[in-house]
Amino acid sequence: MESIAKFIIAPGGIEKTARLLSFGCLGLAGSCKPGSLSQQKFGIFAKQLSSARCTFRLFLDLPVLLKTLRYGLGKHEKDPIIRMLDLIANLADQLFFPLEHIAWASDCGLIKIPSAKFWATSIGCWAVSLLSGILKCFRQISKLTLSERALHQQFKLTGNDISDQLNEIRFNKNLSLITIAKNLADLINAIHWLPANPYLWSGKLPMKYVGIFGVISTVLGILLAKYQAQPPKPKKAD
Secondary structure: HHHHHHHHHHOOOHHHHHHHHHHHHHHHHHHHOOOOHHHHHHHHHHHHHHHHHHHHHHHHHHHHHHHHHHOOOOOOOHHHHHHHHHOOOOOOOHHHHHHHHHHHHHHHHOOOOOOOHHHHHHHHHHHHHHHHHHHHHHHHHHHHHHHHHHHHHHHHHHHHOHHHHHHHHHHHHHHHHHHHHHHHHHHHHHHHHHOOOOOOOOOOOOOOHHHHHHHHHHHHHHHHHHHHOOOOOOOOOO
């Protein structure tokens, strides 16, 4: 119980908990008999939590803007492909929030404009950001694999200890793999939430699977944060 309380009060803990419960209830609603009281109750709880998370995101514009400004044009990034993908993701993230805010304000009756196009465009921006993140991770894995091969060649020639470098490469590979899996789960849902037709499975994913993929993504996000907090430590010199 104490560990759960610590997780909730940790930075981002409330949002992650709400996300996990929201998608969990959505999955349960989709598993219940259609039209049953259980389905209605799980669906209402999932909707309310999702609405709360959307309201909370009203306060994230400044942190996202600061992140984008710090990255700038990415001149410090030596790899042009990663740089391009980062710039695309930053632009998509920057557009996502105000578009979602307009859609939210419309649904709340604060402004009198149709919200459907703003919801669709904001979800499209999210999908672009997720896809950019996936492609970036694949690029990083490719570069890390080349570095790993170079280290093994170096070891054959010199016999020097390369265990620390290999541990760091494996750590970063695992980070990329977890991120790919997390983003893929979110991307599946993002495409489902786009306007129906002609986008792949948009509007066709059963509620149960939307909940399952959301739970998978949330759990992977929690694991990713914990994994990032425990990087490999170099061996102490004798």
